Each structure stands twice: as structure tokens, then as C-alpha cells.
Amino acid sequence: MSIKSKIKNFFVDEEYEYEYVEEEQLPEIKPEQSKKNKQNVVSLTSLQQPNSKVVLCEPRTYNEAQEIADNIMSKRAVVVNLQRVDHHQAVRIIDFLSGTVYALSGDIQKLGAETFLCTPENIDVSGTITSSLTNEDDFNKGW
Template identity: 45%
Template sequence: MKIMEKVWGTLGIIEPVETEDDRLRQDEPESKTSKKNNLVNLTNSQKPIKVIVVEPYSFDDAQQIADHLKNRKPVVVNFENTDKDVAKRMVDFISGTTYALSGNIQKIGNNIFFCVPSNVDIAYTGRDDGADKSVLSWMNK
């Protein structure tokens, strides 16, 4: 039955004619005849974020870390095998890079830093041993 015929039939203009298809639809449950356009995709469509781990040996590696941050990838920097003077210069450079990109840098271990761009938040609850976090005490060891 066409829609206009239904409307005219309810207004009394014409007598509605019921077809066999209409009778079959009335016998079916409502879920079979309803539209199925309300599907929700429950899978995560975002790609997982890839974390880059870098163990720098010279100051030249600082540019590589900055490039990863510019490409919006988080970077873990492990300074355990880096000369202390070079590591200090690199932390200064990387700190400036993360600041310029509205990112964040967090010390997460002895000689290990986590640098993230602005699209990543760090939720780190490390042990507070009363040390001043503004001083890089690991450089003095």
C-alpha cells in the first residue's frame, strides 16, 4: 500500500486497499520490518599510538627526538649510556622542543625521560621522596 493511499484512507477520501504484502508485514515482528540504519560500530577506529624509545649517544640524536615530537609521537629517552654533559644539553634542548610544541616532559626513572606532544597526556604518580623536581639530581651522581 502506498503512503498516499494510507493518508487518503485515514481521511476517508478513499477506501484503503490492503495488499498481501501489507498483511504479511503486519504478521511479522516489528524488529524485522524496522529500518536497520541505527547500527553503531563498537570497534576503535583510531590507530594505536606508537611510542618511540631512543638511547642517544651524541647530541646529534636530539634532532631525531625533536622530529618524532614534531610528528606527534611520544618518545622515551634513556640516557643511561649517554655522557652526563651531553645528556644535560639534550634535556635542555628536548625541554625547549616540548615547550615550543605545547608538549610535556616527565622524568620517569633514573636517567629516563618521557617526552610527549600536545596530543598525549602523562598521568604519572611516582614516589615523592621529598626531592626538588626542578633540580636534575641524577646529573650529579
């Protein structure tokens, strides 16, 4: 006997009982059972946003566009009122938000003269709002 086997015999008790099971005794998994187990899979994306939110924003400068975009990226619909921003900055904000919505496969819609709705892809909007364009409304000329 080698030293290795002596040490092994000293530390390990070799009184093991082995039980042999024939293949016939094992329960068989039928293909029907495995299909049932796969049907219990739940998509986590459907559970992430159980209650949707709508955020109302009234930016005063272009710097607030990033905060609005963060809300859209968080899968929230955002209504943007641009009445308190000068026309040049309002155009820049809408351009920025249009890029954000496009990147997220969302949608942007005009609700009124200076009001827009930005939605991510998980929110569907149905219907349209028609507006009558007048010569007095300078904001509509740029859009």
C-alpha cells in the first residue's frame, strides 16, 4: 500500500452502501409536461410598469429639456407646455425631444398651439386633435 492509500483509509470510512436504480424505475418526463412548464414563463417587461404616469412640464429654458427626456426614457408620457419659453428655445426643445422620442421608438404629437405630448413606445395614443391655424398665431408658423 502506498502512503496515499493509507491516509485515505485512515480518514475516510469506506462503509458506503450503494443503491442501484434501474432505468425503468426513474419517472419519465413526457414532452407534454415540459411544454406546460414553459407556458408558466412571465415576461418581466410587462410587470415593470403596472401603473403608467403622465408628467406635465412647463420648461422656462432649454436646459430643462434633459429632465423632460429623462422622464420619457423612464417610460412616462410627458405633456410639454412651451408658453413660457421664447420661440427659438422652444424649437430647440422640440428638436431635442423629437430625437429622444425617435430613439425610444415613441411618438410626439402636437396638442395645441404651444403644447406637445411625448410618449415612449409602451404608451399608445389614439385619436387626433385638429387645430385651426390663424394668422395671429406666430407659433404655428414654425411648426
